[in-house]
Amino acid sequence: MEVSIGGIIGLYGGMLFGVLGWWFGRKKAKENRGLDELYYHIWQKARSYAWYVTLGAIYVFFSLIMFGVELSTAMVLGILLLAHVGSWGMIGIIMSVNMTSTAPLQPSRVKIGISVIVFTIVSILTNNWLFLLVSIPPNLIGLITALIPNRKYSEE
Template sequence: MEVQIGGLVGLYGGAVIGIIAWWFGRRMAKKQRGLDELHAHIWQKARGISWFFTLASIYLLFTLIMFGMELSPAIVLAVIMVVHMTSWGFTGMILSINMNMSEPLKPSKVKFGIFIVALSVICFAILSITTGNWWFLLASVPPNTIGIIFALTPEKSSEEF
């Protein structure tokens, strides 16, 4: 069995950087009195919502395996972990922005932005799987960015001063 140094550095380096960022963020939020009931509610709700995305990714991976695609346990676990952590982060970010705005985001805009991101990821993932070239997933970055910006940008009010 061959040890992959890059994999170990990425795995443990990512964990260390994540823990440091989490600690630093909590420290800054504590200084600004940001660790209140609203903060706890937002991130608890985000964690709950992220489990739905995780469940969907598990079903998708099981479906791929049933159709005969061979996936290693490491890839499956990595996909599940990435889906869970990114959906938790994005959901928490959306809820934080929405709860702290004077006028909340329109749910239809947020849903459409999330739809753009999901459709982009699914289409480019299918393209990557069928061609065997994982670089196609990089092509999903621009539509994902557009979807996130669309979802998180409040509408300009038509009131003139």
């Protein structure tokens, strides 16, 4: 068995930076009195919706297995973790913007999630992980456009 130093650094370094970011963010929010009922409601709802995304990803993986695609356990668990935590974060941000902004975001911006799923499936089927790297710019552009309010609401 070969040990991947880069994988170990990425796994535990990512966890460390995630926990530090979460801790500093909560500390800053507490100083600004941001940990109120609305905050807890938004992030509880976001976590609930993230489970629906995770359930969809599980069904995609089961479908791929039924079509004869061989998947490694680490790859599946990694993508499930990314789908759950990533959707939790994106849904939480979008819900926070909707709850605190006068101009709500458009629900048609779900194209970001569909894009991630399509690029992930293409990556798995072709065994070429560059498709996931290629998906980063369009997904960032989609996220930015989802966070920009519609002009007809901002002019009122």
